[in-house]
Amino acid sequence: MKQNTVYNCSVIELPKIHNRAGNITPLQSNIEAPFDIKRIYYLYDVPGGEGRGGHAHKELQQFLVAASGSFDVIIDDGRTKRTIHLCRPYIALHIVPGIWRDLTNFSSGSICLVLASLNYDEKDYIRDYTKFSLLKNE
Ligand code: T46
Secondary structure, eight states: OOSOOGGGOEEEEOOOEEETTEEEOOOOBTTTBSSOOOEEEEEOOOOTTOOEEEEEESSOOEEEEEEESOEEEEEEOSSOEEEEEEOOTTEEEEEOSSOEEEEEOOOTTOEEEEEESSOOOGGGEEOOHHHHHHHHHO
8 A cells, every 4th residue: 555656557448349239348357447346336417617536545445437427537646646537438547546535627517436445444545634644655
C-alpha cells in the first residue's frame, strides 16, 4: 500500500462483444480483472454537484466502470494526482491499494459500477487525508 503510486493504477479496455442487438462486456476474476472479485456494488442517483470517495483503502483493489453516463476519478498517491474521465462501459480503471480517490462530475443518470477484491470492511478505509499523506510519505 505504501509503495503504490498513481502510475500503478491503469485504464483497461475490456472486451466488447458486438452484434446487431447490442454489446456485451464480460468481467471475470483473474481474467479481465487482475484479482478475485469478492463484491460488486454500484453508485447511482448521485445528485448534481455531489462527489463520492474521499478516502483510500489499505488492501482493497477495485475496478471502476462507468456502466452508464460519465464521471471523473481523481487518484492521488500523496505526491501525484491524476484525473481519469470514465465515460464508456468497456473501459475500467484499476485502482490498487494505498490510493486516495475522489469521484466528481457525475452526469445525470450515471452509474459507477465497482468490482472489489474484498468484502466491505470499514477497517480497510483511511478517511483522513492528513493521516494518509503521513503514511505515504513517512
Ligand atoms: C470507492 C467508491 C467508488 C456498505 O455498507 N457496504 C459497501 O460495500 C460499501 C461500498 C459501502 N457501505 C456503506 C459504508 C458507508 O456507511 O455505505 C456508506 C458509504 O460508503 P463509502 O464511503 O465507501 O462510499 P463511497 O461511494 O464514497 O465510496 C465507494 C467505495 O467504498 C470506494 O472505495 O472507490 O465507492
